[in-house]
Amino acid sequence: MLFEELQIRDVLIRPAHVLAPMAGITDTVFRRFIKRLGGCGLIMTEFVSSEGMHRQNLRSKRYLYYTEEERPISAQIFGADPERLAEAARTIEDLGFDLVDLNLGCPAKKVVKCGGSGLLRDLPLLEKILRKIRAAVRIPFTIKFRSGWSEAEIVALEVARMAEECGVEALSVHPRTRQQGFSGRARWQIIQEVKARVRIPVIGNGDVLTPPDALALYQQTGCDAVMVGRAAASNPWIFRQLSDFFQNGKFTEPSEADRYQLIRSYYEMLVAEEVPGAIGKMKQFASWFTHGIRGGAELRKSIQSALGTHEVLDRVDQFFSPCLTRSDDRISAGSPPGAAEPERTVCSTDF
Numbered sequence: 001m002l003f004e005e006l007q008i009r010d011v012l013i014r015p016a017h018v019l020a021p022m023a024g025i026t027d028t029v030f031r032r033f034i035k036r037l038g039g040c041g042l043i044m045t046e047f048v049s050s051e052g053m054h055r056q057n058l059r060s061k062r063y064l065y066y067t068e069e070e071r072p073i074s075a076q077i078f079g080a081d082p083e084r085l086a087e088a089a090r091t092i093e094d095l096g097f098d099l100v101d102l103n104l105g106c107p108a109k110k111v112v113k114c115g116g117s118g119l120l121r122d123l124p125l126l127e128k129i130l131r132k133i134r135a136a137v138r139i140p141f142t143i144k145f146r147s148g149w150s151e152a153e154i155v156a157l158e159v160a161r162m163a164e165e166c167g168v169e170a171l172s173v174h175p176r177t178r179q180q181g182f183s184g185r186a187r188w189q190i191i192q193e194v195k196a197r198v199r200i201p202v203i204g205n206g207d208v209l210t211p212p213d214a215l216a217l218y219q220q221t222g223c224d225a226v227m228v229g230r231a232a233a234s235n236p237w238i239f240r241q242l243s244d245f246f247q248n249g250k251f252t253e254p255s256e257a258d259r260y261q262l263i264r265s266y267y268e269m270l271v272a273e274e275v276p277g278a279i280g281k282m283k284q285f286a287s288w289f290t291h292g293i294r295g296g297a298e299l300r301k302s303i304q305s306a307l308g309t310h311e312v313l314d315r316v317d318q319f320f321s322p323c324l325t326r327s328d329d330r331i332s333a334g335s336p337p338g339a340a341e342p343e344r345t346v347c348s349t350d351f
Contacts, residue, residue, distance in 0.1 A: 002218055002246045006041070006201055006225045008140045008170045011072050011098050013041040013225065015246075017239045018172070018203055020229035021047055021076040021103070021144070024284070027063070029269050031070050034232065037262075039239030041225075043073055047103045050079030050088035051114070062276075064095060074099035074142065078106065078115040082129045086136035093137045100137060102129070104145035104159070107178045117146050117178035120155055123162065130166035144172035144205070144227075147190045150179045160194045160202075172203040172227055182230070191221040203227050210238075211245035234291040236262060256293070260320040263289050267316065271309050282312045295319070 006016035019026060019034055021044040031043040045063055052060040066073050075097045077088045085102070092100045104126070106116035119126045134141055143163055148154040160171055175190035176182070186206025195202045204223035208214050209231045217226060231238055237258075241251040254262070266285065270278040286303040290296035299319045306312045 002215065003226055003242070004246075006170075006203075008099065008142065008201060011140055013072060015039060015041045015239075015243055016203075016225035017242050018042045018225055018227040019044060019232055019239070020172075020205060020227045021045060021074075021101070022229055022233070023047060023106075023108075025233055027275075028065050028067065028070070029266070029273060029275060029281075031073070032067065033266050033269060034236055034239065035070060037236055037240055039241070039243040041072075042099075043070055044101060045073070045075045047076045047078045047106060047111075047116075048088070049114075050077050050081065050084040053077070053088045053091055054084055064092075066097075072098040074101045076101040076103050076144070078103035078111060080115045080119060080125070080129075082125075082132040085129055086132040089133045089137045089141070093139050097139065099140045099142055100133070101172075102133060102141075102143045104143055105174050107146070107181050112178065117149065120146065120159065120178065121149050121153065123155065123158060126159070127162055127166060130163060130168060134167040140169045141167065142170040142172065143168050144174065146178055147173070147175045147187065148177050150177050153177075154190070156190050156194055157197055160198050164198045164200050168200065170201040170203060170224075171198065172205055173223075174205040176206060188217060188220045191217075191223055195222050195224075201225065205229065209235075211242050211251050214242055215245070233285070233288040236289075253292075256320065256323040259289070259293055260316070260323065263316055264313070267309070267313055271313070278309050279306070279312065282306075282309065 003016040005012060005014040017040050019040050023046050026044060026046050034040050034043060048060050048063045064075060075092045077085060079085045089100045103116055104119050112118035145159055147156045156173065163171060171194065173191045173194050175187040191202065191204045201224040203225040204217045204221050205227035208217055208226055208228050214226045217223060228238055237254055244251040267282055270281055275281060283304050286300050290299050293299060302315045302319065303312050306315055
């Protein structure tokens with residue numbers, strides 16, 4: 001089975017499907033939500049500033065909260081000061097994370113000024129950082145990086161070789177440049193070139209929206225694992241769909257009842273755990289979770305105008321009530337969110 005598992009030293013990732021770190025998205029609630037839906041072998045925190053960790057600010061502490069349910073889990077850090085990053089990595093290890101990852105991919109201007117993809121323009125400094133972090137911790141150390149700053153400054157192969165020499169144990173490659181941001185197509189050929197040049201595992205990332213995309217990524221690059229980012233926000237089932245696809249050659253799309261269960265379950269988690277700014281999270285995720293729902297624009301508008309969390313839940317119930325009345329009692333029977341229905345197979349293939 002493709003992407004069945006990936007071993008990074010003593011950390012077993014099974015299946016070899018990774019949730020990408022995403023600012024404002026991959027908090028502890030979303031990570032656990034993804035894990036419960038199934039099919040995700042490794043989750044990662046939002047990136048955390050090494051400077052913020054040094055100052056022990058509340059945001060950094062919140063980003064680094066996790067539960068045992070989330071294992072294996074990697075914490076991603078960013079910064080540009082070798083000593084601060086080494087200190088941050090030691091803190092990550094002390095907190096019990098399974099891996100530590102360095103962000104070399106964020107294209108945001110405020111991050112580039114102090115790390116992220118900005119480090120791709122200063123390889124001597126990057127090498128110093130990699131060696132400092134490697135010497136500071138015993139847990140596996142990985143990096144996630146873009147192909148370069150611009151098309152004229154592609155440094156993926158240099159970064160990959162340097163990382164391997166410095167003791168980095170796995171590479172996640174997003175083959176877009178910093179100038180591209182998230183536009184244009186990811187150049188998977190760069191992942192293929194990196195895979196051919198290093199002996200450590202290579203995780204492919206970029207433009208994987210469906211299971212067939214993941215298959216195409218493997219066929220073109222030979223990567224050891226697949227990382228999914230933005231697609232997981234609009235289709236949280238994608239990891240289980242990947243597992244079904246690679247095991248059985250087919251996967252299913254969620255029904256209206258599945259989508260109701262998904263939205264309801266996530267929103268209930270936010271309320272039950274008294275997440276700060278829960279109403280804002282509900283409105284943020286409404287635009288993603290309603291993707292593909294008939295009349296989704298109406299539901300989004302209704303959620304956006306709600307004044308409280310329980311009002312949001314009531315409006316979700318009201319919107320889906322006609323669908324639930326027509327359902328075959330799957331919800332009242334207590335089926336898990338997104339339970340598979342074979343008759344809704346949307347893709348099958350031989351590979």
